[in-house]
Amino acid sequence: MTPNPYLWLVPILPLAGAAINGFFGRRSSKKAVSTVALVFCGAAFVMALWLAAGFSSESAPYYFDLAHWIRSGNFQVDFSFYLDQLSLVMLLVVTGVGFLIHIYSVGYMWDDDGYYRFMAYLNLFMFFMLTLVLAKNYLVMFIGWEGVGLASYLLIGFWFTKDSAAAAGKKAFIVNRIGDFGFLIALFLMIKHFGSLDFTVVFAAVRSLPTETAGAGLLTAIGLLLMVGAAGKSAQIPLYVWLPDAMEGPTPVSALIHAATMVTAGVYMVARSSVIFDHAPMAMMVVAIIGTLTALFAATIGIAQTDIKKVLAYSTVSQLGYMFMACGVGAFSAGIFHLMTHAFFKGLLFLAAGSVIHGIGGEQDMRKMGGLRVYMPWTFATMGIATLAIAGIPPLAGFWSKDEILWKAFNASWVYWLIGVVTAFITSFYMFRLMYMTFGGEYRGAAGQDAHGHDDHGHGHGHGEPHESPWVMLGPLVVLAVLSVFGGWVAGYDHHFEHFLAPVFQGASGVAKEASPEAGKSTLEYLLMVVSVGVAGLGWFLAYLLYSRRPQLPARIAASLGGLYLAVANKYYIDELYAVLFVKPLIDGSTTILWHGVDQGVIDAAVNDSADAARHVSDEARHMQSGNLRSYAGWIAAGGAVVIAYMVWMGVR
Amino acid sequence: MVPLSYYLLLSGILFVCGVLGFLIKRNIITIFMSIELMLNGVNLSFVAFAAHWHALSGQVFVFFVMVVAAAEAAVGLAIIIAVYRTRETLNVDQVNLLKL
Numbered sequence: 001m002t003p004n005p006y007l008w009l010v011p012i013l014p015l016a017g018a019a020i021n022g023f024f025g026r027r028s029s030k031k032a033v034s035t036v037a038l039v040f041c042g043a044a045f046v047m048a049l050w051l052a053a054g055f056s057s058e059s060a061p062y063y064f065d066l067a068h069w070i071r072s073g074n075f076q077v078d079f080s081f082y083l084d085q086l087s088l089v090m091l092l093v094v095t096g097v098g099f100l101i102h103i104y105s106v107g108y109m110w111d112d113d114g115y116y117r118f119m120a121y122l123n124l125f126m127f128f129m130l131t132l133v134l135a136k137n138y139l140v141m142f143i144g145w146e147g148v149g150l151a152s153y154l155l156i157g158f159w160f161t162k163d164s165a166a167a168a169g170k171k172a173f174i175v176n177r178i179g180d181f182g183f184l185i186a187l188f189l190m191i192k193h194f195g196s197l198d199f200t201v202v203f204a205a206v207r208s209l210p211t212e213t214a215g216a217g218l219l220t221a222i223g224l225l226l227m228v229g230a231a232g233k234s235a236q237i238p239l240y241v242w243l244p245d246a247m248e249g250p251t252p253v254s255a256l257i258h259a260a261t262m263v264t265a266g267v268y269m270v271a272r273s274s275v276i277f278d279h280a281p282m283a284m285m286v287v288a289i290i291g292t293l294t295a296l297f298a299a300t301i302g303i304a305q306t307d308i309k310k311v312l313a314y315s316t317v318s319q320l321g322y323m324f325m326a327c328g329v330g331a332f333s334a335g336i337f338h339l340m341t342h343a344f345f346k347g348l349l350f351l352a353a354g355s356v357i358h359g360i361g362g363e364q365d366m367r368k369m370g371g372l373r374v375y376m377p378w379t380f381a382t383m384g385i386a387t388l389a390i391a392g393i394p395p396l397a398g399f400w401s402k403d404e405i406l407w408k409a410f411n412a413s414w415v416y417w418l419i420g421v422v423t424a425f426i427t428s429f430y431m432f433r434l435m436y437m438t439f440g441g442e443y444r445g446a447a448g449q450d451a452h453g454h455d456d457h458g459h460g461h462g463h464g465e466p467h468e469s470p471w472v473m474l475g476p477l478v479v480l481a482v483l484s485v486f487g488g489w490v491a492g493y494d495h496h497f498e499h500f501l502a503p504v505f506q507g508a509s510g511v512a513k514e515a516s517p518e519a520g521k522s523t524l525e526y527l528l529m530v531v532s533v534g535v536a537g538l539g540w541f542l543a544y545l546l547y548s549r550r551p552q553l554p555a556r557i558a559a560s561l562g563g564l565y566l567a568v569a570n571k572y573y574i575d576e577l578y579a580v581l582f583v584k585p586l587i588d589g590s591t592t593i594l595w596h597g598v599d600q601g602v603i604d605a606a607v608n609d610s611a612d613a614a615r616h617v618s619d620e621a622r623h624m625q626s627g628n629l630r631s632y633a634g635w636i637a638a639g640g641a642v643v644i645a646y647m648v649w650m651g652v653r
Numbered sequence: 654m655v656p657l658s659y660y661l662l663l664s665g666i667l668f669v670c671g672v673l674g675f676l677i678k679r680n681i682i683t684i685f686m687s688i689e690l691m692l693n694g695v696n697l698s699f700v701a702f703a704a705h706w707h708a709l710s711g712q713v714f715v716f717f718v719m720v721v722a723a724a725e726a727a728v729g730l731a732i733i734i735a736v737y738r739t740r741e742t743l744n745v746d747q748v749n750l751l752k753l
C-alpha cells in the first residue's frame with residue numbers, strides 16, 4: 001500500500017462548501033452560493049480525476065491515516081482513508097455524477113426560497129458519501145453510512161412544510177435505522193472475533209478461515225447482518241418501502257441520492273466485503289435471492305404507477321436488485337459495473353423527469369402529460385437515450401452491464417437468469433410506457449390555472465405552455481446522455497472493467513472467477529444476449545402497442561384484470577401490510593405500555609408521588625411549629641427527658 | 654454526712670418543678686420564678702458535687718450562675734413592668750402580638 005497524503009482532501013472539500021454555505025449562505029447572493037457549492041464539489045471531482053490518472057489495475061491501493069480515533073487496549077480505529085480500484089470507480093461516479101447534478105440543481109432550485117440550504121445539504125451529502133467510499137475501516141464507513149442517511153433525511157424533507165414530505169423523510173430515516181441495526185451488530189461481531197474493523201486486517205483474518213460450506217457460522221452471520229444493512233440503505237425487500245416515498249424530495253435529490261449514489265452504498269458495501277461473502281455461500285445465496293426477488297417485484301409495481309417519479313423509483317429498486325443478484329452469484333465486478341452505468345442512465349432519467357416536471361409547472365402525473373417531445377426536444381432526446389440504455393438496447397451502457405449480470409447469473413442458476421430476463425422485459429415495458437405517456441400523443445395537461453400540481457416547489461412563474469428547461473439544466477442531461485451511450489461500451493468491451501477491478505476481488509474466488517472465461521464470448525453467451533435484447537424489444541413493442549397505437553386498450557386490460565391490477569397499482573398493499581403488522585402495534589404498544597404505562601405510570605408517578613408524600617409529611621410536621629413558645633419548651637423538656645432516660649438506662653446496663 | 658444522691662434527688666425535684674411550672678403557668682412572674690427554681694436546682698447539684706469531690710470549681714460556677722441570674726432578674730423584671738404598663742396584663746397567652 002502506498003501512502004497518499006492528499007486522499008483526505010477529497011471528502012473535506014465538499015464539507016468546506018457545506019459549512020460555508022450553511023453558515024453564510026442565508027446572507028449571500030444566490031450567485032455566491034452557487035459558486036461555492038460548484039467550486040468545492042468540482043474541486044473534489046478534479047481531485048478524483050487526478051487520483052484516477054495515476055492509478056491503473058496494477059496499482060497498489062493508496063491509504064492515508066488522518067488521525068487516531070479510538071484506542072482501547074489492542075483495539076484501535078483511526079480516521080483512515082483508502083483508495084483501491086473499487087473505491088476509485090465509486091469515487092469517480094459519486095463526484096462526477098454528483099457534480100453534474102449540482103450544476104443541474106442551480107437551474108432547478110433557483111427559484112426556491114431555501115436555495116442556499118439545498119446547496120449546503122447537497123455538499124454535505126457529498127462529504128458523507130465520499131467518506132463512505134474512501135473509508136479504510138468499517139467504522140469510518142459507518143460514519144459516512146449514517147451521514148448519507150442524515151443528508152437523505154434532510155433532503156427528502158426539504159419542503160418540510162408539506163406533511164407528506166416530512167413523513168417521507170422520517171420513514172426513510174426509520175427504515176434505514178432498521179438496516180443500520182444489522183450493520184452495527186455485524187461490526188460488533190467483527191470486533192469480537194477479529195479485534196479490528198480495518199478492511200485489510202478483517203479480510204486477512206477471514207481468508208485464514210475455512211469457507212462455511214457445510215453449515216452456517218460466524219461469517220454467514222456477519223454476511224447476513226451486513227446484508228440487512230445493505231437492504232436498508234439500498235432499498236431491497238423487505239426494507240425497500242422508503243425509497244418510493246423518498247420521491248417527495250426535490251428531483252435533483254432523487255437523482256443524486258435515491259438513484260445514482262447513496263442507494264448504491266449497500267451494493268458497494270457488499271462488494272467491499274466480498275471476501276466475507278465469498279467464505280459464506282449461504283449468505284451469498286440470500287443476497288442473490290433477495291436481489292432477484294426485489295428486481296422482479298419492484299418492476300411489476302412500476303408497470304401500474306402513474307407518477308413519473310414513482311415509476312423511476314420502483315425502477316431504481318428493481319435495478320438495485322439486479323446489482324445484488326450479481327453480487328449474490330459472485331459477479332461483484334458485474335454488480336459494480338451495473339452500479340456505474342445505472343448511475344449514468346438513472347441519474348439522467350431522473351434529471352430529465354425533473355426537467356419535464358419543471359417545464360410543465362410541477363405536475364408529476366403522467367396522465368396529464370403527453371406530446372411533450374414537441375415542447376422539450378432536448379429533454380425528449382436525452383431521456384430517450386436513457387430509456388434505451390436502461391432497457392438494455394445495444395450498444396448503450398445498460399446493455400453491457402445488464403447482459404454481464406444475466407450471463408453470470410445464468411452460470412449460477414438458470415432460475416436467476418429467467419427471473420432476470422422477465423424483469424428486463426418488464427423494465428423495457430414500463431420505461432417505454434413512461435416515454436409514450438410523457439412525450440407521445442397530445443398534451444393532456446390543462447394550460448394555465450391547473451399548472452400547479454402537488455409538487456408545489458416554488459416555481460412561482462406562471463406556466464401557460466410547457467417549455468424547455470434552461471441550458472444549465474440541459475447541459476448535465478447531455479453529458480449524462482453521452483455517458484449512457486458510451487460508458488458501458490468503453491468499460492464493458494473485452495471485460496476491461498472486470499480486469500480493472502480484478503485486484504480487489506482476487507480473494508473472492510467464487511463463481512465469478514470460474515464463470516469468466518478469458519477466451520472471449522461463447523455461443524451460449526451470444527444466444528442469451530439475443531434473448532435479453534429480444535425481450536427488451538418485445539417490451540418496447542408492447543408499450544408502443546398499448547400506449548401509442550391503442551391508448552384505450554390499457555384501461556380495458558386493467559378492468560379485465562380487476563383485483564390483480566388493483567393490487568399492483570396499490571403496490572401490493574405492502575405499505576398497508578407494514579402499517580398493520582409493525583406500525584400500528586408499535587404505536588399502540590408505545591401508547592399503552594410506554595406512554596401510559598412506563599412514562600405516566602412509573603416515571604411521572606415516581607416524581608409526582610414523592611412530591612405528594614413530601615407535602616403530606618410536611619403537612620403533619622408543620623403542626624409542631626405552632627409559634628407557641630410553651631409547646632416548644634415542652635418539646636425541649638420532653639427531648640431532654642428522653643436523653644436523660646437513655647443515658648440512665650445505658651448507665652444501668 | 655448526707656449521701657450525694659439525696660442532694661441530687663432534691664436538685665432533680667427542684668428542676669422538674671421549675672420545668673413544670675414554666676410549662677403550665679400563664680402568669681409571667683410565676684414563669685420567671687420557675688426559671689429561677691431551675692437555675693437553683695442546678696446550683697444545688699453543682700455545690701453538692703463540689704463538696705463531694707472537694708473541688709472548688711463547682712462552687713465558683715454557682716457564683717457565676719447567681720450573678721447571671723441576678724442580672725437576668727433585673728432585666729426580666731424591667732421587661733415585665735414595661736409589658737404590664739402597655740398591655741395591662743401578665744398573662745403570656747395574651748402577649749402574642751409577634752405571633753403570626
